[in-house]
Amino acid sequence: MTKKYGVAILGAGWVAGEYVKAFRDHPLTEISGIYSRTPGKAGKLLKLHGVEAREYASEDELFDDDRVKIVASCTPPDVRPQQLERAAKTGRHIVIEKPIALDYAGVKRVYRAVRDAKVKSVTSFVLRWNPQFETVKQLQADGVIGTMIYAEADYWHPMKTEYPSYPWAVTKERGGSSFISAGCHAADAIRYFAGEVSEVSAFSSGPKKDLNYTYDPTTVASLRFENGAVGKLSSVIEGETPYIFNVRLFGTNGTIQNNRVFSRKHYPGSLNYWTFPTVEPDSGDVTHHPFVPEIKHFLECIENDVESHAAIYDSYRSMALCFAIDESAANDGKPVKVDYKV
Structure with a gap:
């Protein structure tokens, strides 16, 4: 049965696996797919965690997937602002790995995109x-x-x-x-x-x-x-x-x-x-960090139309x-x- 929120993950590195597990096991979410700049890496991560989903060939393919309602950014911070800006502008709720950006201009870019699109956000100050x-x-x-x-x-x-x-x-x-x-x-x-x-x-x-x-x-x-x-x-x-x-x-x-x-x-x-x-x-091992309660909290915020205490409106500070x-x-x-x- 299709769940309410499709989730796409940008990046297939160390921390991405924790989001795969958290979203895989939440009753309202399913992994739609992962995009990685390294071909095959996303597919291996999905297989490792027993998830059947797409390995997107490009960012455009990810953003063109209408099933995606939530985008989680697990990429290096130099590309995060433009990716999250695009996610917000296309109406997706966003999960922001830290750091939000490498400079204040990048942080403000994410803040304004979320504000203008009126989507929900959570920053993983986990x-x-x-x-x-x-x-x-x-x-x-x-x-x-x-x-x-x-x-x-x-x-x-x-x-x-x-x-x-x-x-x-x-x-x-x-x-x-x-x-x-x-x-x-x-x-x-x-x-x-x-x-x-x-x-x-x-x-x-x-x-x-x-x-x-x-x-x-x-x-x-x-x-x-x-x-x-x-x-x-x-x-x-x-x-x-x-x-x-x-x-x-x-x-x-x-x-x-x-x-x-x-x-x-x-x-x-x-x-x-x-x-x-x-x-x-x-x-410092990401498997020790509480991503499951963070994602549970974020879905409650989305469902109840309330802002997270770790939304961009707070975390930018x-x-x-x-x-x-x-x-x-x-x-x-x-x-x-x-x-x-x-």
Whole structure:
């Protein structure tokens, strides 16, 4: 039986398989096909996951398929804006892999296309659906943190040469920067929990271990929030460490450091931090990431005609923060106001 929403995927790389599984198993969606610039790659991916669908010979063939109601972008970010603009202009809802684009012009291009076409969007800052993040968000809603005083987030994940995206992700032309290629997850997380950032001052350092990088793989930024709090962001994508993603939130009522909580107001008998067991954001492997709940959420948004909390209308701000950090780092830490105008 034909399902309600046909889904086409642009790109057949590492992350595309997670979307194939998520859409394959959702009761309202089916995979219509995949386009890859590498002939045969899409067909192999479909076969791997037991899906019968088309291997499109071209982008035009994909966009000419009337069955397609949702387009998921899993291509490198240098081609993402024009592909997603075309998808929105042809009336398709869109799933946006990160980074949205390599520059602010590209991000604005996607934003305006979605706005003008009145289609739905979701950006795969996928940790918003991670169980630890969901628990922290609920604790925050319950008042455990109170008014934010200080917040920080870290993305520490040295790029591995065996990752399929490695050859292009280490280049400035297609990877962009430490924050654009990877640290944007931390930028999104700090906004998600601590609010909008008004100003940044950042520094970066060039490659020391992996000399294939053509941009600085390590960047740290001091932040001023619109709510008066201050904070820090860092992105470290070379070195010798396992994947680590820190989120630390210090407030007037309590503090949450990853999955550790301290609040004398809410837990008066506590002598120190207590830890809640959960699925932590502790792996860079895409199979560990919560794409299934993200896609479930997105279909609910489409069905109920509501915007996702990770729609382009919100997520563009995470990219704006990354661009401000890069601008400051390029100017020896000069303070930069974050530009949210689209």
